[in-house]
Amino acid sequence: MTQKVDVLLGLQWGDEGKGKIVDVLTPRYDVVARFQGGPNAGHTLEFNGEKYVLRSIPSGIFQGDKINIIGNGVVLDPALFRAEAEALAKSGHDITKRLYISKKAHLILPTHRLLDAAYEAAKGDSKVGTTGKGIGPTYTDKISRNGLRVGDILENFEEKYQKAVARHRQILDSMNFEYDLQATESEWMEGIEFLKNFRMIDSEHLINGLLKEEKSVLAEGAQGTMLDIDFGSYPFVTSSNTVCAGTCTGLGVAPNRIGEVFGIFKAYCTRVGSGPFPTELFDAVGEKICDLGHEFGSVTGRRRRCGWIDLVALKYAIMVNGVTQLIMMKSDVLDTFETIKACVAYRIDGKEVTEFPFEATDKIEPIYAELEGWKMDMTKVQSADEFPEEFNAYLSFLENELEVPITIVSVGPDREQTILLQK
Ligand code: GDP
Numbered sequence: 001m002t003q004k005v006d007v008l009l010g011l012q013w014g015d016e017g018k019g020k021i022v023d024v025l026t027p028r029y030d031v032v033a034r035f036q037g038g039p040n041a042g043h044t045l046e047f048n049g050e051k052y053v054l055r056s057i058p059s060g061i062f063q064g065d066k067i068n069i070i071g072n073g074v075v076l077d078p079a080l081f082r083a084e085a086e087a088l089a090k091s092g093h094d095i096t097k098r099l100y101i102s103k104k105a106h107l108i109l110p111t112h113r114l115l116d117a118a119y120e121a122a123k124g125d126s127k128v129g130t131t132g133k134g135i136g137p138t139y140t141d142k143i144s145r146n147g148l149r150v151g152d153i154l155e156n157f158e159e160k161y162q163k164a165v166a167r168h169r170q171i172l173d174s175m176n177f178e179y180d181l182q183a184t185e186s187e188w189m190e191g192i193e194f195l196k197n198f199r200m201i202d203s204e205h206l207i208n209g210l211l212k213e214e215k216s217v218l219a220e221g222a223q224g225t226m227l228d229i230d231f232g233s234y235p236f237v238t239s240s241n242t243v244c245a246g247t248c249t250g251l252g253v254a255p256n257r258i259g260e261v262f263g264i265f266k267a268y269c270t271r272v273g274s275g276p277f278p279t280e281l282f283d284a285v286g287e288k289i290c291d292l293g294h295e296f297g298s299v300t301g302r303r304r305r306c307g308w309i310d311l312v313a314l315k316y317a318i319m320v321n322g323v324t325q326l327i328m329m330k331s332d333v334l335d336t337f338e339t340i341k342a343c344v345a346y347r348i349d350g351k352e353v354t355e356f357p358f359e360a361t362d363k364i365e366p367i368y369a370e371l372e373g374w375k376m377d378m379t380k381v382q383s384a385d386e387f388p389e390e391f392n393a394y395l396s397f398l399e400n401e402l403e404v405p406i407t408i409v410s411v412g413p414d415r416e417q418t419i420l421l422q423k
């Protein structure tokens with residue numbers, strides 16, 4: 001019988017801890033594949049006292065000889081990819097033989113990065129707060145049928161590249177945006193040469209063939225549902241479908257091939273960049289969460305905005321993704337709190353609302369349930385038997401509200417600080 005693809009994706013505004021859990025789950029799978037996003041992602045993994053941040057390379061590369069795939073839905077910057085792959089090789093992880101790259105993945109050009117900066121500058125105060133990696137302009141070119149793909153580097157690439165750059169230059173000049181392309185272009189071209197060391201394939205054939213051979217596949221999401229181009233807090237979103245359906249288009253697997261959907265969330269909430277965030281805290285509690293959770297972006301170093309968990313947004317994310325199992329991260333960050341709040345509804349113009357609205361504006365006033373804190377160091381806990389009563393009460397409360405079982409709890413950044421719950 002043909003296997004199914006399990007999907008792991010973020011349910012909030014990104015940085016939920018996807019990288020860590022993909023690494024933990026990888027031993028159960030034969031293949032790990034990224035299906036969307038690009039180097040705007042920063043997935044952190046910690047084990048054996050080492051810390052790695054992956055941007056374009058799937059988080060399945062550290063657990064034995066698994067096949068890793070960068071799917072067609074991903075956008076790839078060859079210069080950043082090279083830096084990432086070379087750093088891994090230096091630390092003893094040569095991925096050349098284990099990584100396949102879809103020929104259909106789109107290339108992020110140096111001019112896409114410039115366009116990202118130019119569009120952000122033009123937006124002024126209403127800027128998205130992008131990661132500056134050229135994500136939006138690359139997906140724009142893909143959709144407007146002007147993009148360059150990984151497979152394009154195999155034939156007449158220089159010509160195709162120059163044509164694209166000329167078009168981008170026109171836009172940049174029309175915006176009076178000053179830039180120095182030379183500074184990054186040669187490094188980028190070296191990245192293109194470096195890519196040729198890898199197997200560039202039509203990865204949809206590989207994945208479907210492996211599924212037929214009953215090999216198991218884990219699809220690794222980037223960003224989070226609330227940053228999805230369709231369902232996120234538009235226009236403060238990324239430019240890809242981060243939701244489960246993105247797996248089908250981003251890897252070439254049919255909807256009926258999707259198996260388990262692991263939805264991952266923090267015990268609280270963070271957001272980096274601009275845009276609405278109903279439960280954001282501007283007080284000492286928010287500061288405390290930020291400090292204890294080391295909430296600084298792994299790609300840009302920006303301080304992440306912090307707040308209480310938002311169950312209105314989480315329920316919405318569970319709905320659009322068809323989540324079958326929940327994974328709660330960073331529980332330990334709340335260890336010292338007397339009480340913990342969870343937003344169960346919004347009040348908008350005096351009315352109580354439990355459906356995530358079209359526009360999450362400043363008018364939203366969160367309505368909170370308050371739970372007792374567990375006030376215990378969770379970082380050393382080895383099994384669910386050791387969970388304090390208040391922590392179990394928090395888990396039950398969430399499961400009851402969200403109507404999906406929590407099957408994994410994370411109590412620290414290390415691979416070992418992961419508790420699997422028997423359900
Ligand atoms: P991703 O983008 O979803 O992979 O998440 P990031 O790596 O950007 O951000 C998650 C951060 O939290 C990383 O620095 C992780 O090392 C860290 N982390 C993951 N799980 C836990 C946890 O359970 N507790 C704590 N304290 N940190 C964690």
Ligand code: IMO
Nearest residue numbers: 014015040041042129130131222223238272273
């Ligand atoms: P991971 O995979 C958190 C945010 C940016 C910005 C918006 C658009 O590590 O969870 P973009 O550069 O994509 O055009 O930026 O999306 N953003 C992320 N926030 N985690 C991420 O990835 C993000 N990738 C993009 O901050 O608000």
Ligand code: MG
Nearest residue numbers: 015041042043
């Ligand atoms: Mg991240």
